[in-house]
Amino acid sequence: MLKIIYAGTPEFAVPALESLLHSEQRVVAVYTQPDRPAGRGRKLQQSPVKACALAAGLPVMQPQDFKSSQDLRDLQQLDADLMVVAAYGLLLPPAVLEAPRLGCINIHASLLPRWRGASPIQQAILAGDDITGVSLMKMERGLDTGDVILRRSLSIEPTWNAAHLHDALAPLGAELLLEALQDIEAALRCAEAQDNAAATYAPRLSKQQAEVDWCKSAEVLLREIRAYNPWPVSFSFLNQDSIRLWSAQACSAYDVQQAGRVVAHDRDGVYVSCGDAVLQVTELQFAGRNRCSAAQALSSVDLSGCQLGRVDE
Numbered sequence: 075m076l077k078i079i080y081a082g083t084p085e086f087a088v089p090a091l092e093s094l095l096h097s098e099q100r101v102v103a104v105y106t107q108p109d110r111p112a113g114r115g116r117k118l119q120q121s122p123v124k125a126c127a128l129a130a131g132l133p134v135m136q137p138q139d140f141k142s143s144q145d146l147r148d149l150q151q152l153d154a155d156l157m158v159v160a161a162y163g164l165l166l167p168p169a170v171l172e173a174p175r176l177g178c179i180n181i182h183a184s185l186l187p188r189w190r191g192a193s194p195i196q197q198a199i200l201a202g203d204d205i206t207g208v209s210l211m212k213m214e215r216g217l218d219t220g221d222v223i224l225r226r227s228l229s230i231e232p233t234w235n236a237a238h239l240h241d242a243l244a245p246l247g248a249e250l251l252l253e254a255l256q257d258i259e260a261a262l263r264c265a266e267a268q269d270n271a272a273a274t275y276a277p278r279l280s281k282q283q284a285e286v287d288w289c290k291s292a293e294v295l296l297r298e299i300r301a302y303n304p305w306p307v308s309f310s311f312l313n314q315d316s317i318r319l320w321s322a323q324a325c326s327a328y329d330v331q332q333a334g335r336v337v338a339h340d341r342d343g344v345y346v347s348c349g350d351a352v353l354q355v356t357e358l359q360f361a362g363r364n365r366c367s368a369a370q371a372l373s374s375v376d377l378s379g380c381q382l383g384r385v386d387e
Contacts, residue, residue: 076255079149079157079174081105082123086244087160090181091123093248094158095130099255102152107163108136140170149173156258159213160247171213176258178213181247183240184276185209185225187268190218191276195239198230199301202293205229206239208247210254212265219273221265224250235303235321281306288334288383292324292351307359310334310382317382318359325354334383341369344377 076099080091083106094101104127112119120128127134137145146169154174159166160181171178184194186209191197198206207227212220226246230239254261284306286295299308299322308319328337331347338345343354359365360375 075100076155076258077102077153079103079105079152079154080123080127080160081157081162081164081166082160083107083121083163084161085122086183086240086247087123087162087181088126089244089248090158090160090251091126093252097252097255101130101132102154103133103135105135105137105149105162108138137164139164140167146170146173158251166213168215171215176262179223179254179258179262180211180213180218180220181251182209182211182218183243183247185227186211186218186222187270187273189276190273192278193276195243196236196279196301197274197276199234199236199239200297202297203230206243208243208250210247210250211268212262217275219268219270221267223254223261223265226250233300235300237304279306284308286310286319286383288346289349291349292353295348295353296322296324311384312360312377312380312382315361317361318365319355320357320359320365322353322355322357325352328352332381334381336377336380336382339368339372339377341372343368344372346382 078094078099078101080094080101082091091104104123106121106123106127109118109120111117124134135148140146149170150173156176157174157178159178166178182194184198185207189197205227207225209225210223211218212223214220226249228242228246284302286308299319302308303320309316310319311317325345328345330351331337333348335347336344337347337352343356344358346353346355356368357365358368358371360371
């Protein structure tokens with residue numbers, strides 16, 4: 075039986091923690107990000123990993139970082155064999171990486187060395203990748219540069235958004251972890267170095283980059299709408315108000331007009347001209363309203379001839 079520290083924060087990290095709780099291993103503590111304000115009321119909200127850990131009766135640690143010597147001593151005193159990390163959200167200093175007897179391993183949502191960094195799921199969709207997967211790697215000082223213990227690939231369905239892909243990859247990471255833990259010391263010895271020359275990077279997403287540029291091709295815009303669902307969500311402007319675009323598909327029924335022009339709308343969608351084709355927006359959200367289908371949206375708003383985008387464009 076291994077004494078394991080688990081470190082993770084979002085929903086992606088929950089299946090692996092749950093798999094450990096149902097295994098022969100012993101989770102001695104869970105590390106997660108501090109509670110953050112969320113929602114309209116800005117009330118403090120605990121992470122999904124914290125909720126899972128508390129439900130299981132596990133001790134939960136939430137340091138702001140590991141710059142405090144006390145935080146490091148607390149971790150060292152756990153006398154763990156291994157630390158398992160999945161989307162924790164903090165950069166671990168060398169002293170933390172070296173604290174467990176066998177070091178730290180990370181569950182990463184890509185086929186490393188492709189898409190090192192914070193947004194591998196979204197970047198795989200943005201790039202039009204047909205295949206992605208999960209890698210289990212030894213952690214070292216570099217950004218997702220450690221030797222890979224195991225990989226498992228997964229085909230990306232052409233209609234999947236980031237939420238769909240996330241939900242497919244998270245349990246895959248849990249499976250890889252349990253497989254490696256059957257003989258972790260042998261797995262660590264056999265880990266393969268990454269080809270740094272083949273590395274690509276997945277930087278952290280921002281809300282600003284989700285603004286739609288209607289001059290882009292329909293193919294690119296469809297990837298963006300899928301990749302940014304559920305966050306930060308593609309958006310444009312209708313006059314001075316933002317409008318969020320949750321889902322869309324290609325349409326060949328209308329001729330291309332000025333980029334951003336609503337060429338038609340019906341119960342099946344809002345048809346917007348872009349760089350090389352017309353996009354059928356099927357699910358959207360007006361400012362101050364709930365997300366809804368095109369049919370629901372058009373029951374109260376007439377978009378005939380409207381121009382989407384910034385006024386100064």
